[in-house]
Amino acid sequence: MIGILKIAFKLLVNDKGKYAALLVGITFAVFLMVQMTSIFFGILHKSSSTVINVGAKVWVMDPAVNNVANSIPLPDYVLDAVRSINGVKFAVPLYSGGALVKLRSGVFQSVTVMGLDDNSLFGRPELVEGKIEDIYAENAFIVVQDEEIRKLGNPRVGTDFELNDHRGVIVGIAKVTASGLFGIPTLYTTYSRAIQYIPSTRFTISYILVEPKSRDAILHIQEQVRLLGYQALTQEELMQKISNYYKYQTGLGTNILIMTVVSFLVGLSISGQTFYTFILENLEKFGALKAIGAKGRELVYMILFQAMFTSLVGYGLT
Template identity: 65%
Template sequence: MKSLGIMRIGFRLLVNDKAKFSALLVGIVFAVFLMTQMTAMFAGILNRAYSTVTNVGADMWVIDPAVNTPTISFPLPSFLLDAVLSMDGVKYAAPLYIGGAQVRLANGKYQSVSVVGLDDVSLFGRPHMEEGNLLDIYADNAFLVIDDPEIAKLGNPKIGTTFEINDLRGVVVGLAKVSANGLNGVPTLYTLYSRAVAYIPGTRFSTSYILVEPKTPAAVASIKQQVAKLGYLALTKAEFNQRIANFYTYQTGIGTNILLMTIISFLVGASISGQTFYAFVLENLDNFGALKAIGAKGSELVKMILFMAAFTALTGYGIGVGLVTVVISLIQSVLPNYAAITTSWNLAFSFAMVLLIAGVSSYIGVRRVLKIEPFDIFRG
């Protein structure tokens, strides 16, 4: 029998039994939905965790070896900036301040904020302005407010709105946008490095990070070695992001919990699909035996089983991914700070798991079908 013909017969057998076909789809859709949703949430969390690195955009970061996430920094000594500026291969270096503070709003309420202090000279890492003039940041008490979903916690301030930080006056001189929202759920203010240090009390060292621009890509390795001799780390943007990802994956409960949920989703989908597919094969043993009796080879029946399992798995994968996309879009329309994104790697992961489910289901079905002898069917 021709392969196309045997697959057409398999397709008819599959879709004509609507109850079993629907049960197979439900199991796969459920597994795909949960696996993709879990990994999308993790990807969203990592994207938010990378936000500082993404928004600042520096090619290299000099950090304390104890730093795992940019929101929790260990201040660097003052001499380190001068040392980095004098290193071979460094085109430019600038300090960056990141800290937390309590803001007293005009209505008397307090709100936690994240404060980013930019280098007074270069404003290296500045956000994209929406309203106002960037140069107004040099005015007295000036702050930029990031216009993201958290801005409502500040009462949706406008240019000219005033507030207090540590009994010091602050004035909103502009609204700005950044590429990625933060993970901690607090509004973000940008100001000058010198003002951030003056407004927010801290330790004797105040530099959170040193942002470095190498002269050439070839200079990166040399800069790393020179910084390492001083007891600190120089990381590229990709390396810093990987360090953050490793921290959230292996040193917090987030990665473990999501991994367990993903494994459970796979096992549930595989068990439902495998059992249902096996029941489908048992109910159609007469048909498979008849096909063998009229000349269908074992290899052709194997192709039929593989086709049926693959067709069901891919259909379920498409429906499951579509449901995830719709659910994420709906939730984000209501909750803009919902951290979940679909990426190529989590779609590829779900696809690989679906193929594995299809392989398990096929194996169960193939073993049973290959044992069929035509005379057993017609003898009954």
């Protein structure tokens, strides 16, 4: 059998041009499938960027919320009720909303504003410039340094702008684990400043961030929040809920799935046709092997070995 496989390998690589064509076909097929799959999972990862960056273990929200970007404000009494639940170490409010800022150049730009709890600043990003204490200064904001920061004119510490007739000043530049999905820059400030600067409804709490005393206390907290008429989800559960929303309630999941299947079929047809032509051109050699005593199953093993070897090399090149 080893001798048969050696012959198969020599037949495969003997004609370098045909072998290169096979590798190109396989590599192209794998590239298409990996590319589309990566785009799909990248989008799902970015859709949960707020959850990942804040890092709270439990999120309290309205049961109708299916996407972290579209929050439903919670009444203030819910925060007090959650804080009184046995097993809660602490609970803080989080503001998350959109705003329109006017840059010094006169350009208007949409931004996402995250309002952190004034006392604890729980969920604050890691700063690469500035000091976190400066967020308490007048008109202070922290900008996230990601691929969207250029839309704000690549601001530095001290850059000012206008938000709803209020002056804002960049006092820090932060980095986060995951950037947003929709290409909108992100600003951080205190909760009180966010609700003061941005017009809002009667209720202003977007989410309540809960730190449980222990992992075992989460189920009890979730049950008590459910009795209040609201929903408490762990970080993993919220990320899964957001993923399900984009996969099943928008056209995103279906479209990416269709594109992935089409990519697979296109790549498979290219590589399959190329390999089929290779086999036809070597029929005489296979016939000669059959004539000198090679068994039919051994010829099948040769073809399977050639296909597997070419696939693995093509996958490796990708």
